[in-house]
Amino acid sequence: xxxxxxxxxxxxxxxxxxxxxxxxxxxxxxxxxxxxxxxxxxxxxxxxxxxxxxxxxxxxxxxxxxxxxxxxxxxxxxxxxxxxxxxxxxxxxxxxxxxxxxxxxxxxxxxxxxxxxxxxxxxxxxxxxxxxxxxxxxxxxxxxxxxxxxxxxxxxxxxxxxxxxxxxxxxxxxxxxxxxx
Amino acid sequence: xxxxxxxxxxxxxxxxxxxxxxxxxxxxxxxxxxxxxxxxxxxxxxxxxxxxxxxxxxxxxxxxxxxxxxxxxxxxxxxxxxxxxxxxxxxxxxxxxxxxxxxxxxxxxxxxxxxxxxxxxxxxxxxxxxxxxxxxxxxxxxxxxxxxxxxxxxxxxxxxxxxxxxxxxxxxxxxxxxxxxxxxxxxxxxxxxxxxxxxxxxxxxxxxxxxxxxxxxxxxxxxxxxxxxxxxxxxxxxxxxxxxxxxxxxxxxxxxxxxxxxxxxxxxxxxxxxxxxxxxxxxxxxxxxxxxxxxxxxxxxxxxxxxxxxxxxxxxxxxxxxxxxxxxxxxxxxxxxxxxxxxxxxxxxxxxxxxxxxxxxxxxxxxxxxxxxxxxxxxxxxxxxxxxxxxxxxxxxxxxxxxxxxxxxxxxxxxxxxxxxxxxxxxxxxxxxxxxxxxxxxxxxxxxxxxxxxxxxxxxxxxxxxxxxxxxxxxxxxxxxxxxxxxxxxxxxxxxxxxxxxxxxxxxxxxxxxxxxxxxxxxxxxxxxxxxxxxxxxxxxxxxxxxxxxxxxxxxxxxxxxxxxxxx
Numbered sequence: 241x242x243x244x245x246x247x248x249x250x251x252x253x254x255x256x257x258x259x260x261x262x263x264x265x266x267x268x269x270x271x272x273x274x275x276x277x278x279x280x281x282x283x284x285x286x287x288x289x290x291x292x293x294x295x296x297x298x299x300x301x302x303x304x305x306x307x308x309x310x311x312x313x314x315x316x317x318x319x320x321x322x323x324x325x326x327x328x329x330x331x332x333x334x335x336x337x338x339x340x341x342x343x344x345x346x347x348x349x350x351x352x353x354x355x356x357x358x359x360x361x362x363x364x365x366x367x368x369x370x371x372x373x374x375x376x377x378x379x380x381x382x383x384x385x386x387x388x389x390x391x392x393x394x395x396x397x398x399x400x401x402x403x404x405x406x407x408x409x410x411x412x413x414x415x416x417x418x419x420x421x
Numbered sequence: 422x423x424x425x426x427x428x429x430x431x432x433x434x435x436x437x438x439x440x441x442x443x444x445x446x447x448x449x450x451x452x453x454x455x456x457x458x459x460x461x462x463x464x465x466x467x468x469x470x471x472x473x474x475x476x477x478x479x480x481x482x483x484x485x486x487x488x489x490x491x492x493x494x495x496x497x498x499x500x501x502x503x504x505x506x507x508x509x510x511x512x513x514x515x516x517x518x519x520x521x522x523x524x525x526x527x528x529x530x531x532x533x534x535x536x537x538x539x540x541x542x543x544x545x546x547x548x549x550x551x552x553x554x555x556x557x558x559x560x561x562x563x564x565x566x567x568x569x570x571x572x573x574x575x576x577x578x579x580x581x582x583x584x585x586x587x588x589x590x591x592x593x594x595x596x597x598x599x600x601x602x603x604x605x606x607x608x609x610x611x612x613x614x615x616x617x618x619x620x621x622x623x624x625x626x627x628x629x630x631x632x633x634x635x636x637x638x639x640x641x642x643x644x645x646x647x648x649x650x651x652x653x654x655x656x657x658x659x660x661x662x663x664x665x666x667x668x669x670x671x672x673x674x675x676x677x678x679x680x681x682x683x684x685x686x687x688x689x690x691x692x693x694x695x696x697x698x699x700x701x702x703x704x705x706x707x708x709x710x711x712x713x714x715x716x717x718x719x720x721x722x723x724x725x726x727x728x729x730x731x732x733x734x735x736x737x738x739x740x741x742x743x744x745x746x747x748x749x750x751x752x753x754x755x756x757x758x759x760x761x762x763x764x765x766x767x768x769x770x771x772x773x774x775x776x777x778x779x780x781x782x783x784x785x786x787x788x789x790x791x792x793x794x795x796x797x798x799x800x801x802x803x804x805x806x807x808x809x810x811x812x813x814x815x816x817x818x819x820x821x822x823x824x825x826x827x828x829x830x831x832x833x834x835x836x837x838x839x840x841x842x843x844x845x846x847x848x849x850x851x852x853x854x855x856x857x858x859x860x861x862x863x864x865x866x867x868x869x870x871x872x873x874x875x876x877x878x879x880x881x882x883x884x885x886x887x888x889x890x891x892x893x894x895x896x897x898x899x900x901x902x903x904x905x906x907x908x909x910x911x912x913x914x915x916x917x918x919x920x921x922x923x924x925x926x927x928x929x930x931x932x933x934x935x936x937x938x939x940x941x942x943x944x945x946x947x948x949x950x951x952x953x954x955x956x957x958x959x960x961x962x963x964x965x966x967x968x969x970x971x972x973x974x975x976x977x978x979x980x981x982x983x984x985x986x987x988x989x
Contacts, residue, residue, distance in 0.1 A: 403784035
C-alpha cells in the first residue's frame with residue numbers, strides 16, 4: 241500500500257475526519273491555567289523573541305506566535321516558583337535595557353534591541369544579575385516555540401507528517417533545511 | 422435459587438483471559454479462533470483501534486504545550502515521569518503514580534499502561550528471537566532452574582506469531598539470534614553502516630545489524646484484510662498507529678478475536694483473585710471488581726489465562742489464597758513472587774563523528790541498530806555471567822542543540838541539521854534470584870480492593886561488572902570507528918525503567934522449584950495458564966515481548982487440545 245492509499249484509507253477508517261484534538265479533553269490531561277504575564281509582558285516577550293529568532297526570508301518568532309507559546313508554557317508547565325522567577329527576570333531585563341538604551345526595549349530599533357540582548361547575555365555570563373538564567377531560558381523557549389510552530393516547521397524547516405519511507409544516503413548540501421519533528 | 426443459577430450462567434464462559442495486552446491479546450485471539458467463548462477482563466479503559474488514538478495525527482503545533490507536560494503533574498508522578506515515552510502526546514496511555522500506589526522496599530520504577538491493549542501500545546516494537554544460548558543459560562551457568570523448553574519447542578510458534586504480527590528484519594544468520602519470518606528490513610543510515618563496517622573489520626565476536634521490528638514494511642494479505650497498512654516512517658508510534666502499521670493488541674489480536682464473535686471484551690474490570698474449588702480440584706473462575714458498579718462479581722470458566730503484565734500477574738496469584746493454596750495460587754514450591762529479573766539498561770554511550778556532512782536521510786525510522794550479545798555466548802569468558810545486547814541509533818542533531826548567539830546567525834544555523842552523532846544503550850541480562858522478589862502489603866489496599874504490591878528488586882555484583890564492561894566496550898568500539906567526543910555513563914537508574922520486568926511465576930521441570938510446566942500451565946492446577954513475562958525462567962538480552970507472544974499462542978493451542986481430550 242503506498243502512502244496516498246494509506247492516508248486515504250485512514251481517512252475512511254476514521255469516519256472522514258481526522259481525530260479532532262478536542263477528543264483529548266475527554267482524556268485525563270489535567271492542564272492548570274495559571275495567569276503569570278500581563279499584556280505588556282507578552283508584548284515584551286514577543287519583541288525579545290523576535291530578536292532571538294528574527295524575520296529573514298522566512299517569518300520570525302513574532303509571526304510564529306512564540307510569545308503566546310512562552311506565556312502558556314511558563315504558566316502551565318513551570319513550577320510556580322520557577323514561573324515567578326522567569327517573570328521577575330523579564331522585568332529585570334526590561335528595566336536594565338531601558339536604562340542602557342534610554343528608551344523602553346519594545347520601542348527601541350532592532351539594532352538597539354540586539355545591543356540590549358547582548359548586554360543581558362554578558363551580564364548572565366558574568367553572573368551580574370540575580371535572574372541571570374532568564375535569558376538562557378528565554379532563548380531555549382523561543383527556539384522550541386519557533387521550531388515547533390507551524391511557521392517554523394513548514395517554512396523554516398521541512399515538515400512531512402507521513403514520509404512513507406526511510407531513505408538512507410539522502411544527499412545533503414549546505415543550506416538544505418533540516419526535517420521538522 | 423433460580424435467579425442465582427441464571428446469573429451464574431450469564432457469567433460463565435469457556436475461557437477467561439486476564440489482561441488484554443501483548444500476551445492477553447494473543448490468548449484472546451487463539452482461544453476464540455479455536456471456538457472458545459472467551460471473556461477478556463481488562464482493568465483499564467477501552468482503547469479502540471484508531472478512534473482511541475486522539476493524538477495520532479496531531480502535528481507539533483496542534484499540541485497545546487507542544488508535547489510538554491505540567492511540571493506539577495510530573496513532580497507528583499515521579500516514576501512515570503522518568504519514562505522516555507511519556508509526553509503530552511502519550512500520557513493518556515500511562516497510569517498516574519498517584520492513582521496506583523505501590524511500595525518500593527527497594528527503588529523500582531514500575532512503568533504501567535492500564536488500558537485495553539496495555540503496553541502493546543507503548544512498546545519499542547523490537548522483536549528478537551531467543552536461541553538455545555539463552556534457554557540453556559541457567560543450566561550451563563548454574564543459576565535459577567533449567568527451562569523446561571528449548572528453541573525447537575518455540576521456533577514454530579515464533580514463526581506463527583511473526584507472520585501474523587508482521588516483522589521487518591534482515592536474515593543475518595547469527596546462531597544466537599535466529600532469523601525469523603521477515604518482511605524487508607528497515608535500513609541503517611550512513612553513520613550506522615560506518616560503525617557496522619568498522620566493527621566487522623575489528624571484531625570476530627560481534628556484529629551490528631538493523632533491529633528486527635514489528636512494523637509492516639511489506640504488508641501481506643493477512644494484514645491488509647485486517648485493515649493494517651504500510652509503516653509510514655513517522656516514528657510517532659507511542660501515540661498509537663492509525664495505520665495499524667506496528668503490531669499492537671488493539672490493531673491486531675483483539676480485532677481478530679472480535680471477528681470470531683466469541684469474545685466478550687470487558688474493560689474497567691479489576692481481577693482480584695482466582696477462585697479455587699477444593700472439591701473439583703481446579704480453578705473455577707475469578708473474582709472481579711467492576712469499576713462501573715463498584716461491586717465484586719465472580720466470573721466462571723473452564724480455563725483461565727493470566728496475562729496481566731508480569732508484576733500484576735504476580736500480585737493476582739499472591740492474592741489468590743485458599744485452603745489448598747495458603748501461600749498464593751499454585752504456590753506449592755514457595756517460589757511465587759521470587760526470581761524476578763529485568764534488563765540492565767543502566768549504561769549508555771555516545772559520540773559525534775566528522776565526515777558525513779553531505780549525507781542526510783528522509784523519513785523517521787521507528788527502529789534502530791542492534792548488536793546482539795557477544796559476551797559469554799558459547800562459553801564463559803569474563804568475570805561476570807551472561808552479557809548484554811546493545812541498541813542505538815545515529816542521526817544528525819536538530820534545533821535542540823546548543824548554538825551560541827542570537828538573531829539571523831542563530832536562526833540560519835538551527836534551520837540546518839547539525840553534526841552526526843550516535844547513541845548506544847546497554848541491554849543486559851540479569852540473574853534471577855530468590856532475593857529479588859515481590860510480595861503483597863496486606864495492610865494497604867488500592868481503590869479496587871487489591872493489596873499493594875511491594876517490590877524488593879535490586880542490582881547485584883554481576884550487574885555492576887557487566888555495566889563496567891559495557892562502558893569499556895562501547896568506548897572501544899566508538900574509538901576504533903573514529904568517533905570523537907565520546908561519552909559513556911552509568912545512569913544508575915533504578916531497575917524497572919527498562920520496562921522489561923519478568924519472572925516470579927517461573928516455568929520449570931520440577932513442581933518443587935517452579936510454578937509452571939513446559940506449557941505455561943500451573944503445575945498444581947492444570948486449568949490455569951500464566952503466559953506473560955511472569956513466566957520467564959531467565960531473562961535473555963532480547964526485548965521480551967515476542968517470546969511472551971509465542972509462549973501464549975503455544976499455551977493456548979495446548980489448552981484447547983487438553984480440553985478436547987477432557988484433561989481440563
